[in-house]
Every structure is written in structure tokens, then in C-alpha cells.
Amino acid sequence: MTTFGQLEDTDIDIAIDENEAGERRGMELAARIRMVAAQDPELAQDLVDELIAALDRAMGGTFREYLDPAERDLTESGSGISPAQNS
Known part of the structure; x- marks a missing residue:
């Protein structure tokens, strides 16, 4: 038996419904923003x-x-966006 390393849950691509897909995309976006924040908090x-x-x-x-x-x-x-920036 050959071992290829450890698999993470994110390594397995399975069919998911639309709600789960949206949640996954949201989690990926949050992870990317955290990476940016580690390098440049103001940009994040x-x-x-x-x-x-x-x-x-x-x-x-x-x-x-x-x-x-x-x-x-x-x-x-x-401290964040102003309502004026929202329009």
C-alpha cells in the first residue's frame, strides 16, 4: 500500500449543494482576507x-x-466605511 501523505477535508472534492458551495466560497474568501491582513492590515x-x-x-x-x-x-x-461610501 502506498501512502501519498495526509489528506485534508479540503483535498477531497465532493458534490455539494448550492448552500454548501456558497458557504465554502465564503470561508475561502475569509481565509484570503486573513492572509492579506497578516501582511497588510490596512489593506485588508x-x-x-x-x-x-x-x-x-x-x-x-x-x-x-x-x-x-x-x-x-x-x-x-x-472606523470602517462611512454610510456616504455606501451609495
Whole structure:
């Protein structure tokens, strides 16, 4: 029997439904943002701010309702994106 190394769950590509595929893409995006944050935290924050603004526009201004209250405060206080950037 030949051993090819250890397999991770992410190494096995299995059929998944649309919800699971979306969750997987979201987890991959979060991992990539974490990698950017390790190298350049300010750039990572800018990316997150732009992503939130784009999602908010795409959802007709309702995306912020899905954020935790503390996150919502950050995006509205100037620590993250401002509501003016959202339009």
C-alpha cells in the first residue's frame, strides 16, 4: 500500500449543494482576507469595507441589518466605511 501523505477535508472534492458551495466560497474568501491582513492590515480593512459597501448596495441597503450591532457601529462611525461610501 502506498501512502501519498495526509489528506485534508479540503483535498477531497465532493458534490455539494448550492448552500454548501456558497458557504465554502465564503470561508475561502475569509481565509484570503486573513492572509492579506497578516501582511497588510490596512489593506485588508479597506477590502472588507469595500466588500460591505458592495454587498449593501447589492441588497438595496439592507446588508447592514445582518451585521452584529458592534460591527454596524464600526462601519457607521468612521472606523470602517462611512454610510456616504455606501451609495
